[in-house]
Amino acid sequence: MKVSFKFDKDVGFISDDGKYDVKIKNSIVGNDQYHSPTELLMLAMGACSSDDVLNILKKMRKDVKNYRCEVTAEKRDTDPKMLKFGEIHYIFDGDVDQDSVKKAINLSLEKYCSVSLTVKNAGIPVSYCYTINGKDYR
Structure with a gap:
């Protein structure tokens, strides 16, 4: 690359x-x-993980009708102004269940998503939440 x-x-x-x-x-x-470089990192983390999650759910034969991802982060006040944390919010509409979504997200964040794993290996905590058909899960 x-x-x-x-x-x-x-x-x-x-x-x-x-x-x-x-x-x-x-x-x-x-x-x-x-976008700033840090915002691009946040977009990359969300896009990398979302690609994994959607592919895993497709392999599980789940029917995602609509999907959106929001990534929230906060920077430290002191130099270097690294991220304090990142949170990925996965938002699904369709025929998907909580267990399948949680499994797909965990596989992505713990095994497949190179960007979020790089961020976590830098000592920055990455958490997640998700919404399925308007119902929030934390």
């Missing part, structure tokens, strides 16, 4: 590795219209 980006005085950073442009906020430009 390899990615690359260049500095743009109006944007911050823009990927230039031949794929679709990713625009990244930096401290010099401070353009709040783009």
Whole structure:
């Protein structure tokens, strides 16, 4: 794997590795219209785990009609301003049950999702909650 980006005085950073442009906020430009590197890490963690979870549920023959993921985190106040914690909220609509969802999430976060495992190995706790057809589980 390899990615690359260049500095743009109006944007911050823009990927230039031949794929679709990713625009990244930096401290010099401070353009709040783009994600910060930490927000991209949060998106990567949610997307990595969501891919696992949805694939596992598909193999279990569960019918997910709609899906959404929200990742919440907080940064430390002191440098380096690493994350204090991360929480992934998985939101499902469809023919899925609590046991299957919990099993899929645990497999992802404990075995398959390289991004969340990297974050956890850095000493940052990663927790989760989920909602199935409007009912919240913690």
